[in-house]
Amino acid sequence: MADKDTTVHTGEGTRSIDMDTPSYTGAHAVPARPAGWMYKGFKIGNTEIWYASPKVQLLMVSIVCFLCPGLYNALGGIGGGGQLNAKIQDHASTATYSVFAFVGFFSGSFANKLGIKITLAIGGIGYSLYSASFLCYNHTQNEGFVIFAGAFLGLCAGLLWTAQGAIMMSYPPEKSKGQYISWFWIIFNLGGVIGAIIVLAQNIHNDTGTVNDGTYVAFIVLMLAGAALAMFLCNADKVIRDDGSKVIIMKNPTWKSEFIGLWECISLSPWVVALFPMFFASNIFYTYQQNGVNQAHFNLRTRSLNSLLYWLSQILGAIVFGYALDFTKARRSVRAKGSLAMLFVLTFAIWGGGYAFQKKQDSRSLTSQASYEPEKMDWTSPGFIGPMFLYFFYGFYDACWQTSVYWYMGALSNSGRRVANLAGFYKGIQSAGAAIFWRLDGLGTSYDTLFAVTWAICAASLLIAAPVIVWQIKDTTEIEQDLKFSDETIEDVAPPAVLDEKRAHDPTV
Template sequence: MADHDQSSSQTPSPISASALDPTITTSGPAPPRPAGWMYKGFRVAGHELWYASPIVQLFMVAMVCFLCPGMFNALGGLGAGGQVDPQAQNDANTALYSTFAVVAFFSGTIANTLGVRVTLAFGGLGYCIYAASFLSYNHNQNHGFVVFAGAFLGVCAGLLWTAQGTIMISYPPEDQKGRYISYFWIIFNLGAVIGSLIPLGQNINSESGPVTDGTYIGFIVLMLLGAFLALTLCNAGRVIRNDGSKVILMKNPSFVTEFKGLFETFTSAPWVVLLFPMFFASNIFYTYQLNDMNAAHFNTRTRALNNTLYWSAQIIGATIFGYALDYGSARRTVRAKASFVALVVLTFAIWGGGYAWQVKQVTREVATAEEPEYHKVDWTDGAQKYIAPMFLYIFYGMYDAAWQTCIYWYMGALSNSGRRAANFTGFYKGIQSAGAAVFWRLDGLKKPYNTMFGASWGLLAGALVFAAPVIWMKIKDTVPLEEDLKHTDETVEDVAPTVSRVQEKEQDV
């Protein structure tokens, strides 16, 4: 992943406490950037940017996710993958998240070895094949192809999301990680919002039946563009921040060194397992919200409208939490604890409202009967039937963004190392996908809607109990540079020339 050719025999030089103080500033400009088009500056809104800068690379990976998983979310948000019977999507998603869970656990090793560019590009391919399988299903009911496409997408998504997470939490400086996460989440969810407008427009007059072929074709084209866009990124070893510092990586990574790094992540930070329940619970609620609420109780065009509102609300949630997590007037430890309290309050307020709505709904057997007497809700049915669940669905979307933004920020607050970030993200996506696989399978087994709701809410609340010690005791106001350099072959001079200059001045004095 790195582009250095230096020997890996160097060891980190000692760093003085003042050199690690983030409030230290140095006189004069940051070290000059290397020659080449990647580092040639251009100005946007009064700020100088360059191609291999963190913000430009984040924007590009956000656009990849806008076009690939963003469109996937728009398709999934329709409930049942746009079909009437959710069985094909349930089986495909069970296969998807099963392979995702296995691949993602080791995908940090793969991303560190191959580089984020290749990892992202290969990861994007599975999305267009997944959408194509539903287009095929519209005509030939080929259930096997849909399940295969889901399994293949699991492999691809494991790689894509680990590369994305590495970029999002290791590229930005410590005081801007919340904003970078929110920038990504805004752009990514704009993909789902715009993608959801496609089926809304094409199915505006449709109250029943699957979505049209044109809907699937639109998704396929956009997803394919995303896979090609990933090839235009640069690898992490070329990225240089505003202060001249680089992302911490292994100089000469191999599968052997990266598997060793995966093991070292566990041994050096065993407390990370306390975050695993939070990882596990982070996608389980999609099954209930998309299939057991939206698809089960609303007609085709209303599902499409709900879908648009859900992903739009994600943008609001990500913006609020992303900027709040970077609030400069409070220490990072205080912000971490405040965000945790906010998650606890939202978990009981929003899901408590969801419980009040869910207990009044019909059972799965009534909602899915072949000739149902049950009238699925249309947006014209008035305030009592539609407005209340519409706002509930909006708050579900905001809650999802808040949960995901906080998890990424917590991981970013625990390390600034690109290598460790890849491993943390691999754990996150792997365990997240295991949870999703379990819940898609439960839905495939046609468990009662009340059971699906209760299991989702209970796991979210329980996960917060396990995560509390990490958030309260392990997140610090800053991560010392020498802590991030442990178990790598990078030195201070490699990754932080600005810090090195401060250290040299202190030694001169």
Template sequence: MADAKEPVVDADTHPVHRSHSDLAASAHGAEARPDHWMYRGFRIGKKEFWYASPKIQLLMVALVCFLCPGMYNALQGLGGGGQVDSTVQDHASTALYSVFAVVAFFSGSIANKLGVKITLAIGGIGYCIYSASLLCYSHTGNVGFVVFSGALLGLCAGVLWTAQGTIMMSYPPEESKGRYISWFWIIFNFGAVIGSLIPLGQNVSNNTGTVTDGTYVGFIVLMFVGACLSTVLVNGDKVIRDDGSKVILMKNPTWQSEFVGLWECISLSPWVVALFPMFFASNIFYTYQQNILNLAYFNTRARSLNNLLYWLAQIFGAVIVGYALDISAIRRSMRAKLSFVSLFALTFIIWGGGYAWQKDRLNRADAGKVPDEQRIDWRDRDFLAPMFLYMFYGVYDSVWQTCIYWYMGALSNSGRKTANMAGFYKGLQSAGAAIFWRLDGIHTEYDTIFAATWGVCAGSLLIAAPVIFMRIKDTTELDEDLKFSDETVGDVISPAAAAVPEEKRTEV
């Protein structure tokens, strides 16, 4: 039986009838790289690289995240954004993640329409403004500016992270997605590691009070460089993989087609909703870890050291999990199941250890009365146990994030579909973060926030289990990625479609 025909749009956006087998050949078939500077290869050892390749583009976006959200993470990891009182940072974070949650739902459409380069450039702007607002607050006490900058950062971060997710999930070939995610997470978290060295060096003799002005200035400069760096990336339609294949993208998207695609991502794949609780849970633990465990119980320099070790632990976790997810000797569907079981076990092992420590701590009211200089210092005998616990929380974070990105990447190779899933992911992630930062902002008891965090993480895994066990296959069929509207199908075609003579084109 002949293949079913689908409408295809050529370079001039005129529909042409081609079969699904033709689609596969055009979307994934090897093509000679164009004679352009961005495709001219250079060798490092036995490996060939070119600028518009997935590896180089992933490196570039990782460097942007190294300098922008990486430095932001280092700053937030100090607890309270480097301030002694976390209240203003709680309000800013609530505004940030509330805006982020709304913007992220539509940011997949924005990324598809504008391209990842412009989207990342817009996204990088908010980070340096946020750091500047905290520096301003240290001298003026201007709460309004900090809250406004948090809301602006929510807008900027929403589009930046969706563009990043699109690149990380759709650019690499199926057999390398775990390693690509791992490489990104390593570079990105090195930003937080290097960023953590700034406050550690600035505050090595400071065991009380707010971090120094130099700490904030260092963050502002590095974040601005990251925003500028994003302008030199290339868009997804220019990327060619090692095997000559291209990324599945909309060629001429409109705002209407993108918002339709947003709905189709759920209506054609309703099972993705089962991942939503896991998306929601993916950033809620920062509130407890940063503003309770680290800020409430440690002095300034001990917090700075904990912060450094936390992000180093993230790198370790990303390396182990990212490479394990690409072990070719084990079928991909089995890798998904094993990773889920491991993540479920870690949820009870690490958070169980956290409960053993937290149950003996002072409550919020009593902990708040302890002066900063009397909190745990790195010279104290009781420092090592919570330090290692904090490191394991860092490992847990990287395992959780790496697994989620890998699950989404295993469900689709389409740049358009992964952009929409990344938007859902960041939107729900931010909604969860906003709620938990608000809980801290209204002074919810520490033990309550701990219990809610642990419970939501464990419950979300149970809800996601059917998708991970039944929907992740050993390979993703092209037809699965091309279930969207006719307009979407057409835009995965290579420039060869333009060779069809005008008189042989069939209007739809």
């Protein structure tokens, strides 16, 4: 028999309750967390958190991504990886996303088998090598090393982003998924912001078109720190939410079970393939925006400023869409439909402005010549404000798109195992699209064509995804549905309130 006075953990902290008092019901109690430093709570304001809580783990993975892909984005955001000639980055990016596309499909299985911590740590290593390859290129012109580093980055990034996606979509409670995605996107894109500041500060008087060695060295050191930080995360089986529930995983994963789970992710929900065009579209616009707009038409210091504004706008977009997607006064299914409608509006408003800009620009054959560098726009040039705001809103659009796609996947499942596989599909298909478009850029496809195809694919993918978003996203996800993708039982993962309610109707639970 339990002691009369029992200590429980609630959303408001730790308190003692009298089990015999009429005011107590099991539905309101959260059982004491396991012993150990991971579960020792401390208060920040009125909120109690602990190391193995979703909030702390999300913060840590956000910092890892801030230091690794966040800084990588800053390097790519200035166009050409910081080089005057964008072709070397085109070849490296094609290698990155080609490998990423293949690895992405299977990386969910690797994350489930190896665990989140190891998967993220391995994933972070490739980013520092990628930056080192450009430092080497500055002195040796060794294009082969840059391409190899790009391919190795594809392998690492596939692992990192799948593990990150599993954390971001399965750890939060349903009511907070948009906020968690927003918080991640804010911290992650601060990497792009700070990286852009580093590039801008070190190259503000650099008129060569290529960033200096100090920029690359700073990125190498910070990216290595990000990979090391990943080793301090805990795996999904250790995480306990505020309500006492756990993340749904496989207790005894094998390589066979994980590859079967990969197939089950599609076979048990075949309609999910309608989201694949949105996955494909989610990175293709970087090619046109970074090389077809920023690198082609602005000098180095102005590209650095544009890149800074681009990543700042990502933070704004994540805040707006992340919190709107968790708006409690509207049902989740209604919010899903509303976000789809807003993406339609933004697709035609922002890219419509892009069309007005693109039709006035010089051709690739002219802007790609070294002699054209002095002709590129500076922030002191007349007419700079309009293109600057266009580039700002391109970044805003990217954040709205990515936040929505992650939220859609998180709304379809709370299972850590299933969302890891969904994240793998997402990053694999996304990377296939990116590889194709970086290759098109490397082949010298006109910027007019890149713009038109990018806009068309974004618009068409929304139409194809609409039936899933409208009819498959429910107001809540039943736990029994997620348990189909696991060897766990409801007693292993459900919060006490859910178990009490189910036992009231079925004593065998």
